[in-house]
Amino acid sequence: MKTPPTLGVYVQAPFCQTKCTYCNFHTGVFSRDLYRPYVDAVCQEIRESAELRGLAVDTVYLGGGTPSLLDPSDLARILDTIRATHACGLQEVTLEADPETITREKAGAWCAAGIGRISMGVQSFCDVELRAAGRMHRRADIYNANEILRGAGIANISMDLIAGLPHQTRASWELSLKELLALRPEHISIYLLEVDEGSRLGREILASGARYGASAVPSEDEMAEFYELACERLAKKKYEHYEISNWAQRGRASKHNLKYWRREPYLGFGAGAHSFDGARRWANLHDPAAYTAVMQRGASVREQEETVTAKQALEEELFLGLRELAGIDLARIEKQYSADLTPRVRKLIEDGLIEREGERIRLSPARLTISNEAFVELLG
Numbered sequence: 001m002k003t004p005p006t007l008g009v010y011v012q013a014p015f016c017q018t019k020c021t022y023c024n025f026h027t028g029v030f031s032r033d034l035y036r037p038y039v040d041a042v043c044q045e046i047r048e049s050a051e052l053r054g055l056a057v058d059t060v061y062l063g064g065g066t067p068s069l070l071d072p073s074d075l076a077r078i079l080d081t082i083r084a085t086h087a088c089g090l091q092e093v094t095l096e097a098d099p100e101t102i103t104r105e106k107a108g109a110w111c112a113a114g115i116g117r118i119s120m121g122v123q124s125f126c127d128v129e130l131r132a133a134g135r136m137h138r139r140a141d142i143y144n145a146n147e148i149l150r151g152a153g154i155a156n157i158s159m160d161l162i163a164g165l166p167h168q169t170r171a172s173w174e175l176s177l178k179e180l181l182a183l184r185p186e187h188i189s190i191y192l193l194e195v196d197e198g199s200r201l202g203r204e205i206l207a208s209g210a211r212y213g214a215s216a217v218p219s220e221d222e223m224a225e226f227y228e229l230a231c232e233r234l235a236k237k238k239y240e241h242y243e244i245s246n247w248a249q250r251g252r253a254s255k256h257n258l259k260y261w262r263r264e265p266y267l268g269f270g271a272g273a274h275s276f277d278g279a280r281r282w283a284n285l286h287d288p289a290a291y292t293a294v295m296q297r298g299a300s301v302r303e304q305e306e307t308v309t310a311k312q313a314l315e316e317e318l319f320l321g322l323r324e325l326a327g328i329d330l331a332r333i334e335k336q337y338s339a340d341l342t343p344r345v346r347k348l349i350e351d352g353l354i355e356r357e358g359e360r361i362r363l364s365p366a367r368l369t370i371s372n373e374a375f376v377e378l379l380g
């Protein structure tokens with residue numbers, strides 16, 4: 001018997017202390033006076049949302065921005081509102097937290113509110129890289145935060161590193177990997193820095209300037225080498241590489257993020273949050289002040305809504321599903337969408353981008369850094 005779907009809830013806190021040089025997200029530095037009215041608006045949106053009420057919420061992800069900047073009582077209020085409006089069998093409640101924002105008081109309050117997983121934005125263990133990236137924390141803050149979280153009883157910590165930061169070298173990358181692994185987080189994400197003109201760093205690179213370390217950004221080849229080194233080192237420490245950018249100890253894969261790659265339903269609340277109910281996708285207004293004002297007026301905060309066509313759904317199955325290293329069931333997808341993907345897949349197998357095992361296809365582990373090529377070919 002098929003298990004009934006469960007629901008993931010994402011809450012966006014688009015507030016940051018400073019804007020990182022590489023960031024192109026719809027987040028920013030806002031007056032703290034906005035935090036409480038914004039949380040009121042989020043709670044109102046949760047209460048008034050009529051979608052997917054029949055599904056039990058099993059994962060909540062409080063992301064940002066830097067949601068750890070919010071008062072813990074406001075985070076608790078958001079979680080209480082979710083519990084009061086939906087049936088809940090919470091298995092995973094994640095909070096994104098920057099190291100320098102983590103205090104003993106906050107960590108205790110997060111645990112009491114039911115937050116059991118912290119995703120810590122580590123990025124690098126090298127101060128020169130953190131400084132160039134515009135991060136507020138330094139290496140010492142990471143150790144301090146880790147000790148506080150473990151002391152408070154948080155048993156599920158995710159840490160991320162960015163490959164490609166200005167001033168990063170093979171030696172400094174090896175050092176960051178070594179220090180990260182020594183802390184034994186349950187989950188690790190490794191991102192390749194994507195710089196575009198939406199960020200200060202990207203604009204500086206385009207202008208051939210040197211501010212923010214723009215002239216010291218590693219090449220794409222170096223980044224690929226850093227990523228491959230990470231794959232090797234993490235495998236040696238028995239982390240399972242389960243998604244292009246994610247590794248986990250046994251049983252610690254992110255339950256919430258798996259829903260995105262598997263096209264399972266999720267509701268997003270807050271400014272810029274996205275939702276998917278299985279058939280439609282929608283997104284909220286991006287600006288937190290505008291979002292709050294519109295909620296206060298009792299109007300709709302949605303700025304985009306679309307019904308996913310069969311063609312889009314098929315593309316999502318491939319594009320999202322192949323991010324998981326376990327791959328996808330080609331026979332199921334071909335049957336479900338009445339599609340013949342075999343000729344395209346055959347070419348990708350010949351080119352070494354994809355591997356086939358029975359009915360499953362997956363990205364070739366050795367070619368993950370050029371996965372975009374496989375996606376472009378497959379989505380044809």
Ligand code: SF4
Pocket residue numbers: 015016017018019020023024025027028064065066
């Ligand atoms: S990278 Fe994260 S912390 Fe930095 S400005 Fe962007 S959202 Fe904020």
